[in-house]
Amino acid sequence: MNFDITVLTANWPLFAWGLAETLCVCLVAIPCGFAIGTVLTLGARLGGGALQGVTRVYVEVVRNVPFVLQVLLLYFALPAIGIRMGAQSAGITALVCYTAAYSSEILRGALAAIPVGQTEAASALGLSELQSFRHVLIPQTRHYIVPATGNLAITLVKESAVLSVISVPELTYVSQDIIGRTFAPVEVFTALALLYWTLTALLSAAFASSEKLR
Amino acid sequence: MIQFSSTFAELDQFLSGATTTLCVALLSALFGLGVGFGLLLLRTGRWAPLQWLARLYLSFVRGTPLLVQIFLIYYALPGLVGIDLPPFSAGVIALSLNSGAFASEILRGGLSAIPRTQFDAAQALGLSPFDEWFRVILPQLARLILPPMLNELVLLVQGSALLSVISVVDLTRAAQNVMNATYRPFEALTSAAFIYFIGLFALSHGTRALRRKVPVARS
Numbered sequence: 001m002n003f004d005i006t007v008l009t010a011n012w013p014l015f016a017w018g019l020a021e022t023l024c025v026c027l028v029a030i031p032c033g034f035a036i037g038t039v040l041t042l043g044a045r046l047g048g049g050a051l052q053g054v055t056r057v058y059v060e061v062v063r064n065v066p067f068v069l070q071v072l073l074l075y076f077a078l079p080a081i082g083i084r085m086g087a088q089s090a091g092i093t094a095l096v097c098y099t100a101a102y103s104s105e106i107l108r109g110a111l112a113a114i115p116v117g118q119t120e121a122a123s124a125l126g127l128s129e130l131q132s133f134r135h136v137l138i139p140q141t142r143h144y145i146v147p148a149t150g151n152l153a154i155t156l157v158k159e160s161a162v163l164s165v166i167s168v169p170e171l172t173y174v175s176q177d178i179i180g181r182t183f184a185p186v187e188v189f190t191a192l193a194l195l196y197w198t199l200t201a202l203l204s205a206a207f208a209s210s211e212k213l214r
Numbered sequence: 215m216i217q218f219s220s221t222f223a224e225l226d227q228f229l230s231g232a233t234t235t236l237c238v239a240l241l242s243a244l245f246g247l248g249v250g251f252g253l254l255l256l257r258t259g260r261w262a263p264l265q266w267l268a269r270l271y272l273s274f275v276r277g278t279p280l281l282v283q284i285f286l287i288y289y290a291l292p293g294l295v296g297i298d299l300p301p302f303s304a305g306v307i308a309l310s311l312n313s314g315a316f317a318s319e320i321l322r323g324g325l326s327a328i329p330r331t332q333f334d335a336a337q338a339l340g341l342s343p344f345d346e347w348f349r350v351i352l353p354q355l356a357r358l359i360l361p362p363m364l365n366e367l368v369l370l371v372q373g374s375a376l377l378s379v380i381s382v383v384d385l386t387r388a389a390q391n392v393m394n395a396t397y398r399p400f401e402a403l404t405s406a407a408f409i410y411f412i413g414l415f416a417l418s419h420g421t422r423a424l425r426r427k428v429p430v431a432r433s
Contacts, residue, residue, distance in 0.1 A: 068386060200278070
């Protein structure tokens with residue numbers, strides 16, 4: 001068989017658009033997801049009982065339902081109860097929900113690993129609960145949170161490929177589109193895999209160097 | 215209006231979908247363990263190019279989306295080597311190759327947790343290499359890798375949902391079929407999500423309980 005490189009060179013603007021969409025979706029979803037995840041964890045710790053229960057249920061549901069199904073639910077099922085979203089919004093929402101659940105687990109685990117004495121010492125010094133998070137607890141979780149967050153970001157870039165199922169025009173969807181017109185699955189899927197591989201390698205290198213910088 | 219009656223009438227579709235999901239996940243976990251053993255042999259072997267190859271493989275599997283790996287096996291492999299695979303086999307192969315990378319890490323972790331003295335003792339007793347592995351090391355290894363392998367099974371069940379995209383009629387695809395037949399997407403998809411949730415929640419919490427229960431030999 002022959003590998004027809006012209007399929008790739010002729011369609012590079014499309015790949016670039018797809019890559020831009022993938023990056024765009026992730027860059028919107030990851031920070032929002034982290035913010036919500038942080039609020040969830042802190043809310044569960046400060047709010048106690050009911051809030052803790054709700055967070056727990058939310059995290060367990062997201063962790064125990066396949067991501068494709070979550071995406072399909074948001075896109076096809078929510079309109080039945082009056083919530084209508086375009087493919088891109090549904091896709092971003094799915095990624096945000098996923099990130100929020102996993103990042104809240106990361107933060108919860110990190111906080112649980114800090115000895116209770118630290119919280120007690122902070123309150124003995126007269127710090128409010130929020131102050132003790134901000135100045136005492138969170139700084140101590142960094143060595144755990146930074147690498148875990150890096151891994152989560154890489155996972156999310158990979159999971160964003162699933163959004164192609166509801167026709168979000170990201171990298172994977174664009175590739176399928178190119179194959180639909182060129183009938184060259186070998187070339188296009190190889191290029192697609194290499195693009196993702198490069199992207200995740202760059203991300204993991206970036207996170208590794210940011211860990212060294214500290 | 216939410217109404218589950220027409221969806222529940224298709225219960226057998228959900229059940230056969232769930233069976234397919236379970237079959238795919240179990241087969242892939244089993245084959246994945248085989249791939250993982252192979253990779254571990256390559257990685258710990260003496261020949262540097264093979265070690266390098268194994269590392270490249272691990273990096274590729276971890277660095278690319280599972281969906282893309284599935285597409286590569288299902289759509290690109292026929293053009294590359296001329297083998298046309300049916301969706302089910304292509305799916306199981308893709309998931310096994312993916313799982314193998316993680317299984318090799320699990321196996322490596324398990325083996326390193328077995329005290330060196332166990333190997334020494336087996337040799338001191340004059341056991342043959344076969345007996346050493348099959349009667350001393352592997353029974354201990356099985357205990358050590360059971361919890362992380364069950365965890366891997368959870369990930370495989372979730373990953374198998376992606377096979378719906380290449381038209382394997384697993385639980386996700388069954389839900390989509392029911393959705394298209396009944397025009398009730400909310401009911402069909404939430405039913406599938408509920409089934410996944412019950413199964414996976416039980417599996418992951420069972421694993422956690424097992425982690426606390428199963429005693430592990432220490433030197």
